[in-house]
Amino acid sequence: MTISGKTMLAGVIGWPVSHSRSPALHNYWCARHGVDGAYVPLPVAPGALAAALKGLMAAGFRGVNVTIPHKEEAFRLVDALTAAAKRAGAVNTIRFEPDGTMRGDCTDGTGFVANLEAHDCAMSGQALVLGAGGAARAVIAALLDAGCDVLIANRTRDRAESLVAALGGGTVIDWDRWPDALARCTLLVNATSLGLAGHQDHDWTAPLREAPAGMTVADIVYVPLETPLLRAAKARGLKTVDGLGMLIQQARAGFAAWFGTWPDADAETRVLLLRGLNEGG
Ligand code: NDP
Structure with missing residues (x-):
């Protein structure tokens, strides 16, 4: 050059x-x-x-x-x-x-949705987003704009409530109860830093037992590329989309x-x- x-x-x-x-x-x-x-x-x-x-x-x-x-x-x-x-x-x-x-x-939210579309994921139905930080806000706004019905679960519930108030859309559910909502979702998104190399992880296998067979699981964490969530989703036979x-x-x-x-x-x-x-x- x-x-x-x-x-x-x-x-x-x-x-x-x-x-x-x-x-x-x-x-x-x-x-x-x-x-x-x-x-x-x-x-x-x-x-x-x-x-x-x-x-x-x-x-x-x-x-x-x-x-x-x-x-x-x-x-x-x-x-x-x-x-x-x-x-x-x-x-x-x-x-x-x-x-x-x-x-x-x-461009975080539009990038997230463009990536889902590139994987032929339908932008309709109910999506469950885990997280209410900066990246989650952009992802949730873009999913709402794309026409999804969005459920939000965050460890700190107040942060999710503030986000819903700021965006004028989405529904907050309890962090401890999010697996109960999976049965009616077409998309699960991890927008927390759970699973990020060097950070705390989560047991994803048990909650994913509630997931319907046609659900897509997306993780915005990309280090490691195959996060523990995506590994558990693949083992359950679900479609996965990584963060890269x-x-x-x-x-x-x-x-x-x-x-x-x-x-x-x-x-x-x-x-x-x-x-x-x-x-x-
Ligand atoms: P923030 O610090 O703004 O938010 C972190 C989120 O993770 C919060 O919702 C926080 O919950 C949650 N969280 C952290 N630790 C735990 C835990 N132990 N248990 C449950 N929830 C937890 O970070 P960002 O939103 O900026 O980034 C989040 C992730 O997204 C990062 O890993 C980053 O790498 C990735 N990212 C990927 C992008 C991409 O292009 N693929 C772009 C941008 C970010 P609480 O509110 O309770 O603290």
């Missing part, structure tokens, strides 16, 4: 950011689609986001992704928000506009916004990311 004064620039702001697979993904897409672009990791400490955004815009960047811990502050800092960002209450993708303003989007597809799908809108090309989300893209994850990247 040759970088010149004409190369379009973008990057990912986070703290820490060295673990991010986004630079590998976007630079792969630049090479693959013949885009004269470059995407770099941008470590920005808490408190320095506003200054960093201003500086990157002045330096001619097209835009940035924003990740932990800056997504909510980015929401407050941008000049304009997409409907998805307003629903999610967070921004993960910013485009620097030619008029000097910043437009914030949240969401990661790829949520990145596509940013690439298109900055570089003007809609990138592929094919098997090769998946292999590239898997290689990095297996190497600990």
